[in-house]
Amino acid sequence: MQLALCTWPEIDAWLTRSKGIIVPVGSTEQHGPTGLIGTDTISVEMIAKRAGEAANILVAPVFPVGVAAHHMAFAGSMSLRPETFRAAIRDWAASLDRHGFRRIYFFNGHGGNIAPLNAAVKEISNELNPGRAENDRLECKVQSWWQFESVHALCQTLYPEGHGSHATPSEVAITQYAFPDAIKSAALEPRIAPTGRFTNAEDYRAAFPDGRIGSNPALANPADGEKLVDAAVAGLIVDFQRFTGNGVT
Ligand SMILES: [Zn+2]
Numbered sequence: 001m002q003l004a005l006c007t008w009p010e011i012d013a014w015l016t017r018s019k020g021i022i023v024p025v026g027s028t029e030q031h032g033p034t035g036l037i038g039t040d041t042i043s044v045e046m047i048a049k050r051a052g053e054a055a056n057i058l059v060a061p062v063f064p065v066g067v068a069a070h071h072m073a074f075a076g077s078m079s080l081r082p083e084t085f086r087a088a089i090r091d092w093a094a095s096l097d098r099h100g101f102r103r104i105y106f107f108n109g110h111g112g113n114i115a116p117l118n119a120a121v122k123e124i125s126n127e128l129n130p131g132r133a134e135n136d137r138l139e140c141k142v143q144s145w146w147q148f149e150s151v152h153a154l155c156q157t158l159y160p161e162g163h164g165s166h167a168t169p170s171e172v173a174i175t176q177y178a179f180p181d182a183i184k185s186a187a188l189e190p191r192i193a194p195t196g197r198f199t200n201a202e203d204y205r206a207a208f209p210d211g212r213i214g215s216n217p218a219l220a221n222p223a224d225g226e227k228l229v230d231a232a233v234a235g236l237i238v239d240f241q242r243f244t245g246n247g248v249t
Helices: 008-015 039-055 081-097 109-129 147-160 168-178 201-207 220-242
Strands: 021-025 103-108 141-142
Touching: 008 103, 021 039, 021 081, 021 109, 039 103, 039 141, 039 168, 039 220, 081 103, 081 109, 103 109, 109 141, 141 220, 147 168, 168 220
Parallel strands: 021 103, 103 141
Antiparallel strands: none
C-alpha cells in the first residue's frame, strides 16, 4: 500500500493496525556510461512497492536525492549536503511520528547515504524519545537493498567477476528490468573499470573517467534484474516484519 495513494481517514485506520512504514531513500547520480542517473532511486522504489503489495506494508514516497557530492563532476548528478539531508530525513520522520508511526524503516539505495542516515536516526531518537514510555518510542532502521544475505549471494553467483562497487551490473540489471525501454549501450573501455581511492569529485573523475568503479555493467540483463528484485523483496518483507513485530507494534 502506498501512502501517496491513501486518504487521511485510511491512514487513521491503518495506524490502529500497524505503526510501521517503509521510507525508500534513493540518490540521483551518474552510474557510468550505461547506467541511469536515477538508478538508486528506481531500485529502492520498485523493491519497496513490490514488498508493500505482496505483504500489505505501507510505503512512503521515495526520497529521491541523497548525499552524492563525490559524483558531482559528472553531468546530471545531484546532491544534498549531509546537513540538509539529515534535516530533511529528520522532518520526514518527525511528520510520521506525529501521526503515530513508531517503526520507520529507511530502505536505502546508495552507499553515500548510509552514514548521514545513521546520524539522522540517532538525532531523531535523541530528540523525540526522551520522556516517552518504552512502548511509545520511535524506532528507526537503516537497511540497504544489497545488504540482504540472499541478494549478496545472488550478486556473487551472477557476477563472479566484474561486479565492482559503482555502476555495478546488479544495480544496472534492476533498472533494466524496471525500465526495459531505457536500456543503454556504450563502449566500455576497459571492460572492467579500475578500483581505487578518491578524495573529492574531481579526483573521482580523474581516477574513474567514465564513472564506473571496478564494474562491468555490460553483464547486466533484465532477467537478472528480476531475480535480484525478487530476492530483495523477499528479504525486505522478512526484515521489515522482524523490525515491526509482524507489522503490529
Ligand atoms: Zn548506485
